[in-house]
Amino acid sequence: MDPSPFQPIDCDLHPAIPTTRVLLPYLDAYWREHITRRGLEADNLELSSFPANAPLNARADWRPERGPAGADIALLRQHVLDTFHTRYAILNVLNGAQILHSEDLSAALCRGINRWIAAEWLDRDPRLRASITVPIRSPELAAEEVERCAEDKRFVQVLLLSQAEMPLGRRQYWPLYRVAEKLGLPIGIHAGSAQLHPPSATGWFSYYLEDYVQQAQGFAGTLNSMLTEGVFVKFPKLKVVLIESGVTWLPAYLWRINKTWRGVRAETPWQERMPSEVIRENVRLTTQPFDAPDTVSQVKTILEEIGSDQMLLFSTDYPHWHFDGADAVPEGLPPDLIRKILVDNPLETYPRLAQSDIAQSDLA
Amino acid sequence: MSRHIVASVEEIAPGTCKVVTIKGREIGVFNVNNEFFALINRCPHQGAPLCQGAIVSRLVAPSPGDYRLERSGEMLRCPWHCWEFDIRTGQSWCDPGSVHARTYACDVEPGEALAKGPFAAETVPVEVEQKYVVVTV
Amino acid sequence: MNVTLLNPQIDTSYQSHLGFIDCDVHPYFKSPAEFDEFLPQKWREHRASIGGRSRQGLAKASNYPRMSPGVGQRMDAWPPDGSHPGSDLPFMQLQLLDKFNVAYGLLAPLVGGSAAERNIDFGAAMATAVNDWQLARFCDPDPRLKGAVQINIEHQQAAIAEIEARAGDRRFAQVNIPPRSIEPLGRRRYWPILEACAANNFPVSLHLGGTAGHASTGGGVVSFYHDEHPSYVQSMAALVTSLVCEGVFEHLPNLKVVLVEGGFAWLPALCWRLDNTWKALKAEVPFLRQKPSEYVRQNIWVTTQPIEEPERPADMLSTLEWIGIDRVMFSTDYPHWDQDDPRFAFKVPLPEDWKRKIYHDNAMAVYGFE
Numbered sequence: 001m002d003p004s005p006f007q008p009i010d011c012d013l014h015p016a017i018p019t020t021r022v023l024l025p026y027l028d029a030y031w032r033e034h035i036t037r038r039g040l041e042a043d044n045l046e047l048s049s050f051p052a053n054a055p056l057n058a059r060a061d062w063r064p065e066r067g068p069a070g071a072d073i074a075l076l077r078q079h080v081l082d083t084f085h086t087r088y089a090i091l092n093v094l095n096g097a098q099i100l101h102s103e104d105l106s107a108a109l110c111r112g113i114n115r116w117i118a119a120e121w122l123d124r125d126p127r128l129r130a131s132i133t134v135p136i137r138s139p140e141l142a143a144e145e146v147e148r149c150a151e152d153k154r155f156v157q158v159l160l161l162s163q164a165e166m167p168l169g170r171r172q173y174w175p176l177y178r179v180a181e182k183l184g185l186p187i188g189i190h191a192g193s194a195q196l197h198p199p200s201a202t203g204w205f206s207y208y209l210e211d212y213v214q215q216a217q218g219f220a221g222t223l224n225s226m227l228t229e230g231v232f233v234k235f236p237k238l239k240v241v242l243i244e245s246g247v248t249w250l251p252a253y254l255w256r257i258n259k260t261w262r263g264v265r266a267e268t269p270w271q272e273r274m275p276s277e278v279i280r281e282n283v284r285l286t287t288q289p290f291d292a293p294d295t296v297s298q299v300k301t302i303l304e305e306i307g308s309d310q311m312l313l314f315s316t317d318y319p320h321w322h323f324d325g326a327d328a329v330p331e332g333l334p335p336d337l338i339r340k341i342l343v344d345n346p347l348e349t350y351p352r353l354a355q356s357d358i359a360q361s362d363l364a
Numbered sequence: 365m366s367r368h369i370v371a372s373v374e375e376i377a378p379g380t381c382k383v384v385t386i387k388g389r390e391i392g393v394f395n396v397n398n399e400f401f402a403l404i405n406r407c408p409h410q411g412a413p414l415c416q417g418a419i420v421s422r423l424v425a426p427s428p429g430d431y432r433l434e435r436s437g438e439m440l441r442c443p444w445h446c447w448e449f450d451i452r453t454g455q456s457w458c459d460p461g462s463v464h465a466r467t468y469a470c471d472v473e474p475g476e477a478l479a480k481g482p483f484a485a486e487t488v489p490v491e492v493e494q495k496y497v498v499v500t501v
Numbered sequence: 502m503n504v505t506l507l508n509p510q511i512d513t514s515y516q517s518h519l520g521f522i523d524c525d526v527h528p529y530f531k532s533p534a535e536f537d538e539f540l541p542q543k544w545r546e547h548r549a550s551i552g553g554r555s556r557q558g559l560a561k562a563s564n565y566p567r568m569s570p571g572v573g574q575r576m577d578a579w580p581p582d583g584s585h586p587g588s589d590l591p592f593m594q595l596q597l598l599d600k601f602n603v604a605y606g607l608l609a610p611l612v613g614g615s616a617a618e619r620n621i622d623f624g625a626a627m628a629t630a631v632n633d634w635q636l637a638r639f640c641d642p643d644p645r646l647k648g649a650v651q652i653n654i655e656h657q658q659a660a661i662a663e664i665e666a667r668a669g670d671r672r673f674a675q676v677n678i679p680p681r682s683i684e685p686l687g688r689r690r691y692w693p694i695l696e697a698c699a700a701n702n703f704p705v706s707l708h709l710g711g712t713a714g715h716a717s718t719g720g721g722v723v724s725f726y727h728d729e730h731p732s733y734v735q736s737m738a739a740l741v742t743s744l745v746c747e748g749v750f751e752h753l754p755n756l757k758v759v760l761v762e763g764g765f766a767w768l769p770a771l772c773w774r775l776d777n778t779w780k781a782l783k784a785e786v787p788f789l790r791q792k793p794s795e796y797v798r799q800n801i802w803v804t805t806q807p808i809e810e811p812e813r814p815a816d817m818l819s820t821l822e823w824i825g826i827d828r829v830m831f832s833t834d835y836p837h838w839d840q841d842d843p844r845f846a847f848k849v850p851l852p853e854d855w856k857r858k859i860y861h862d863n864a865m866a867v868y869g870f871e
Contacts, residue, residue, distance in 0.1 A: 171428070171429075229428060230427070230428030230429075233427065233428060234427065234428055261458070262445065262447055262458045263445045263446035263447060265448070265457075265458070266420075266423045266446070266448070268425075269423045269424050269431065269432075270426070270427060270428045270430075272424075274458070
């Protein structure tokens with residue numbers, strides 16, 4: 001289904017950084033020298049989780065003649081914003097700067113990325129918003145970067161990858177969650193791995209297909225950690241958005257964590273509420289990929305089993321390939337749900353989206 | 365309904381349970397700090413012999429890492445899937461969620477944040493008469 | 502006043518009208534020395550001195566301690582002599598086999614440590630010993646119990662030899678492969694072992710648990726058993742993904758794989774995700790001649806425990822249909838804490854022909870019982 005009549009809010013797009021060179025103007029002088037001294041500006045910090053030329057990551061008609069898909073704002077306008085009459089679009093950068101082992105280098109590059117995105121994307125189109133890119137290995141430095149960027153209301157979310165060095169619920173991450181909750185910024189957990197651990201307890205797969213499919217399970221593990229460690233108890237106002245996570249795995253997941261909780265609750269006694277309730281209240285998912293079943297009837301059942309009309313947020317996941325043409329909304333969604341997914345739920349999840357319009361017009 | 369002596373008071377020491385069969389039903393009689401309570405010996409989840417479970421305390425934590433032991437010896441833990449039941453009332457301490465069909469209202473007790481589940485272990489009235497523990501079945 | 506003080510009677514006469522096949526039963530030992538009878542002297546000494554070594558920090562205890570004594574046993578399953586649940590055949594007969602008129606019980610011995618053992622010669626010796634022990638202690642005294650051939654998956658030669666040695670012995674129903682191996686089971690290095698299973702008509706059972714030294718989740722080492730228990734689903738999904746995407750079922754179309762103790766409600770969405778993602782990445786796996794879910798439907802079965810508990814009980818029916826009623830087999834997981842009672846596990850009435858299949862006929866077909 002083509003969502004353009006609704007002027008949707010697109011909650012996941014990926015602007016590409018062709019090489020680190022494009023970040024040089026946005027780095028502090030010290031880091032500019034550090035990077036050029038080491039020849040790192042020529043590096044393409046592509047994530048293993050997202051090989052840029054894989055068919056899944058660059059829809060054929062969205063590939064430019066040269067360079068990676070998603071690098072050109074004019075094409076992004078043409079392919080997405082103008083095609084879908086998009087109201088707002090949230091840009092999520094997927095780049096290896098987030099996962100570098102050296103915390104300070106990672107933080108410096110992430111700072112550069114956030115300045116770059118403000119100058120070359122957000123400043124050039126009032127429909128665009130962005131997540132704050134942060135060094136995943138250092139929650140403290142990540143929290144600092146969030147505080148720095150938060151003044152610009154066009155930054156609407158903190159971006160993490162779902163699989164890092166330690167599960168995202170761990171207390172070491174809490175300085176970041178404290179700041180995010182205080183500032184009213186959702187934590188966007190995007191598919192992707194620092195690949196410090198194999199995708200599962202059974203080791204490293206051979207194929208990208210397998211890695212990508214297993215991402216859904218990675219989200220299950222991440223959410224479990226946030227629940228069991230008590231993130232939502234400690235930070236009850238924190239919103240978490242699972243981005244590019246898949247959708248249809250959710251009901252079976254909810255059934256299983258509820259069942260486990262009834263018997264194992266005593267190990268983590270701060271978990272007083274049924275986990276599915278916490279998830280429905282605090283967690284959201286973007287709609288692409290949907291991992292659609294074969295029939296519309298199955299879609300209907302899955303949506304009923306998800307049990308909340310507030311959880312889903314529209315996304316195209318541009319330029320990743322999950323749908324053809326303008327068919328960005330999965331088939332089989334009930335009409336009363338569609339507007340919620342396309343507009344209401346994103347507005348409710350990201351209160352800053354509309355605020356920055358007001359801010360912009362104040363400046364004009 | 366008739367009344368049955370199940371034990372003398374000394375027979376069931378504090379913190380223990382005696383399982384008896386009355387009118388074909390197994391009943392666990394508990395001494396909780398010298399008060400007596402009785403539950404039908406059947407877990408509402410999958411029919412486990414509930415009264416063979418462990419008598420435990422309520423483990424709570426208002427915040428992650430802040431562990432508190434409350435209501436020592438007042439909870440019964442199903443020997444199978446570890447569901448926890450209040451020996452006094454039979455109520456299970458898991459949140460019912462909103463989707464199940466329910467026959468009970470879910471009350472929230474004053475001062476406690478937990479909602480009681482619909483899965484209640486069936487209680488049996490117990491009295492102490494002179495030196496005997498008496499159940500009504 | 503009435504004085505009626507009755508002794509509790511345990512009802513052992515209940516006859517399930519199903520006479521079901523239990524696809525997951527756990528035998529235990531009364532003491533580790535029980536295996537010595539089946540071990541060569543050299544390995545007896547090794548077992549007593551260095552002992553088992555797997556890829557975890559604790560030598561003997563589980564990384565993730567369970568919530569019930571005995572490493573997660575149901576509390577009423579301790580035999581009268583105080584030995585470990587599952588170690589006493591008469592008590593197992595009382596509580597399970599006779600109580601429910603079980604037709605066959607498929608053993609999954611999670612003992613001996615053969616699967617995870619780093620000293621692969623010791624691991625292979627323990628595998629053989631555990632196999633002999635199953636026969637002596639369980640399958641011969643009670644032929645309703647069928648053994649699972651244990652192997653150490655990293656010792657390819659010994660594993661194949663063990664599979665071939667047990668081939669044709671109808672007391673063994675399947676080969677038990679640890680689902681948490683160093684590499685996913687679909688990887689080509691394991692194909693010779695899978696070939697031996699297929700060639701000798703052994704289904705492969707993947708019973709979750711254990712560790713190969715990797716974190717339980719792709720995002721790192723989780724803190725609690727509360728994370729670990731549901732992470733088994735993630736591992737099962739990874740196994741299905743690997744077996745399918747590596748083309749194991751193209752190579753071995755007759756290989757049967759049984760996923761044990763992983764639950765099952767997660768499987769339909771995994772199939773949808775596999776199919777949808779494969780559409781964009783077909784070129785990476787050109788040897789797959791069907792879409793991934795087709796292989797799942799042809800080669801993979803699931804057991805029911807821990808039974809899924811949908812919020813709306815009727816969703817169990819659609820879930821089972823989406824997987825395929827032919828592909829689901831009932832299991833108790835006796836004597837573990839999260840085991841299921843065959844009478845009360847399903848919270849929604851099943852059509853009679855579904856019951857027959859799930860409780861009996863599917864397993865008969867998969868295992869070729871008469």
